Amino acid sequence: MAQLKGKRFLALSVESAGSSFGVPWWLNVVNTHAELSILDCGDSPTTARQALDLGVGGVICRVNAAQLRTLQSYDRYRGRLLTLRPPSSRSDNLREDPHDSL
Template sequence: MHAAPCVTISCAHDLGLVTAMAASLRVNCTVVSPPGAGCVMGAPWWVALVAACPLPALLDCGQAAGYAACALRAGVRGVIAHVPVAQHHALVSLARVTGGHVMTHRPLSLDLPPRGAGPVLERYLRAFPA
């Protein structure tokens, strides 16, 4: 499902960098929250952060099906939830109603370094075919 590169973001600055770089390179990519951020920061934080984002976005809810369900109900289009099969089926059913999707495993994702993120991100995005 995710042939496009994924980049972990945790703030508006990171999101702006990824969005601008992807647009300038004309590369598709997906932004992903830090692991378990859906449990720690919550769906409202993610919804606000990615509200104007033109890129696909995934909120990682770890092993918490309840947080993933709340995120889907809050309008999050993509959640990651590593949960038992029965809970996964329930989340998929909810996602059908809300127009979202559920992933069981976190995709490989670039963690931006605290310094020099621009060149690292550019090299990473250029490594994927357009």
């Protein structure tokens, strides 16, 4: 990642990495480039909030509609919350529906 400094890139964690390994682990992985990363937090809104508060650029969080509305009510989180993996992922790593299995 240090070699990519100044070039466009985005670090995307594996599915549910935030819930499995924690936000401190991800911050260690991306080092000073947290704002250029997306951490998949599984179904944990708590992990998603922690990641966003600590400077991770975006999070993937599979939550229900009420939880999503609550998270989006914070201005600093708006536009940084995803409920599905982004389309830049490999096609065999995408979900059409949050309840689909990989």
